[in-house]
Amino acid sequence: MLTRLLSPILIFTALLLGCYQQAIAQNAKYGKVSEDELKMKQYEKDTTAAAVILSDIGSSRFLFASKVQLITDRHIRIKILKKSGFDWANFSIPFYQKNADKEKVTSIKGTTFNLESGAITKTKLENKAIFEEQRNENWLVKKITMPNVKEGSVIDIEYTITSDFVYTLREWEFQTTIPTLWSEYRAEIPEYFDYKFLMQGYNPLYKSEKNTRTDRVADPKSESPEMKKNAYVWCMKDVPALKEEKYITTLSDYQSKIEFELQVVRYPGQLSKTMTGDWDQVTKELLASERFGTQLNRNGYFKNEIAAISAIHKTPQARINAIYELVKKQVKWNGKYGIYTNIPLRKVFETRTGSAAEINLMLTAMLLEAGFDAAPVLISTRSNGRPHDGNPMLTKFNYVVSLIKIDDKEVMLDATDPLLQAGMLSVRCLNGIGRLIKKTDQRWVTLTPSLPFVKVFTGQVTMQPNGDMVGKGTESSSGYTALYLRQEAQENGENKLAESIGKATGNYKIGKPEIKNLGDVDKSLEITYEVTASGNGQINDVIYLNPMLGYAEKENPFKMTDRTYPVDFAAPIDETFICSYVIPDGYKMDEAPKDMNLVLPENSGRFMYMVQQQGNVIQVMSKIRIAKPIFYAQEYGNLKEFYNQIVAKHAEPLVIKKAAQ
DSSP, X not given: OHHHHXXXXXXXXXXXXXXXXXHHHHTOOTTOOOHHHHHXXXXXXXXXXXXXXXXXXXXXXXXXXXXXXXXXXXXXXXXXXXXXXXXXXXXEEEEEEETXXXXXXXXXXXXXXXXXXXXXXXXXXXXXXXXXXXXSSSEXXXXXXXXXXXXXXXXXXXXXXXXXXXXXXXXXXXXXXXXXXXXXXXXXXXXTEEXXXXXXXXXXXXXXXXXXXXXXXOOTTOSSSEEEXXXXXXXXXXXXXXXXXXXXXXXXXXXXXXXXXXXXXXXXXXXXXXXXXXXXXHHHHHHHOTTTGGGGGOOGGGHHHHHHHHHHOOSHHHHHHHHHHHHHHHXXXXXXXXXXXSSOHHHXXXXXXXXXXXXXXXXXXXXXXXXXXXXXXXXXXXXXXXXXXXXXXXXXXXXXXXXXXXXXXEEEEOTTOTTOOTTOXXXXXXXXXXEEOOTTOOEEEEOXXXXXXXXXXXXXXXXXXXXXXXXXXXXEEEHHHHHHHHHHHHHHOHHHHHHHHHHHTTTSEEXXXXXXXXXXXXXXXXXXXXEEEOOOSSOOXXXXXXXXXXXXXXXXXXXXXXXXXXXXXXXXXEEEEEXXXXXXXXXXXXXXXXXXXXXXXXXXXXXXXXXXXXTTEEEEEEEEEEOOSEEOGGGHHHHHHHHHHHHHHHHOOEEEEEOOO
16 A cells, blocks of 8 residues: 555656756756756666756847847756766867958856765866867867766856857757757847748757847947847757667757758848848859869860760760769779869869869769760768758758769769769768759759669578588679678778678688679679588487578667657668578478568568478578668658568578488
């Protein structure tokens, strides 16, 4: 009876404590930390959390004085729960400078609070723990290391950013990789500026308000002493941690945040000025740019090469392939991204190294010189996040590929990787949509994988009564599977590639590997090897065998009960396993896994499994096909169960039994 009474009391107490903590978070003041915050041992909604953001409160306002400036204040309070959360006591504040305009980080304050012998102690941040680091030409970062941090500490940080870039409101992130109890952002925007708000993520706003008021202002651009201001507030509470999961693009694509895009500036007595432009205008500017479009028309440095290719190769496809191979062999990618050239393409051709933009703009220029209908495409790589398909925001793009039209077919080309087939984009580029930059044809294009991940294993194994096995297997890979294997061989060598295959097969030993077509990217990559396994050295009446020969799906890649983010495989998957087992004379198959034919809704995936016997040969076949690259949250349950069934089926043994005499 006592237990029954205590349970609801404990639940009520936990709820009351949660509400109390929430109220504290919403009204957090710098330097005023409660004993309850310090006594907090774990976050009940995510007991794995190493740290928790108790509150993160920011505000932005425009200051009109001798010049207009944007002022952003932030106060963040973090609870450290475990040693693994100590990194959250190291804080970075990026800021920007360009020419005479700059951002300044000022009024930095920090305090670490601890509970020691029942008393609250404070350790203040010292100036020597604040330092500045230059990241590149324009970006700098203030770095803060909070003092006396322990398990149980609460840290308070407050600072101000004063910015000359009044047309750029910073994005506000409601979600990070640790849970957040309360996140609040306020923006007071004068009537002069019309912003578009871009909300992203899967967590709902707890509060969203807009109020308008009138202020007196000393604005040099204003003919009136009064100005209307729109005051916005956005809040989220109990925001879960943003956690890395398998098969995603980048976490920032799924993060709950708000971005701001300035649409129009309307100063009194002046004509309205559109800030975002449109794609027609942006395309014209790009094509007229010395660092982009004009490079496509400068062809003198490769005219002889293109003339030679045109003389040798008579069909359009042969000429395209030859030009593509020329660029891949002539210029090595230096690993740099971006959409603009840093040096003239003639110089890139001569030095034989260049950025992704330089290489693929050169490829486009050569295709144009050869008479093809080609144009560059701006994309954002998977690690850079998905681009918005609304108004043009060139800062969202970081890569260029080439699109060529042959009859009614459009093909994408990326010459940064010598291991890519013509018409095959690298996985980093498979990120939804790209923008075609062409004077007469401006549109979004879908970045569709031209090939799937393909792996086919065929083998034959002879079994002995003592459990010894010997046989031969061939792994044939194409599409993105072959690309990954070739990249592994290029980076680590052929021997390491063979070793990695050996490790994947588990208890089976791999010997005498032979690799074919490693350098011919247009052919399947074939790896043939001997397979051996040792038995127990005794004649067995019963032999148990996992027939997947080390190629089984051993665990489900999808662990979570529910998933908010889409599952993004990048490309379809096609995996086939066929192996014949020759069993010893006098033995028979006593038990075998039942056949299975499992189909996902709308034929988006299929799993087939069959075991057949003919004489003393048992053939096992497994085929997994994922027909589309992306599965959304509502499809996750079916996909997870699909893999559960595969894992279970692949774990089932064959039982070979000695026949009765």
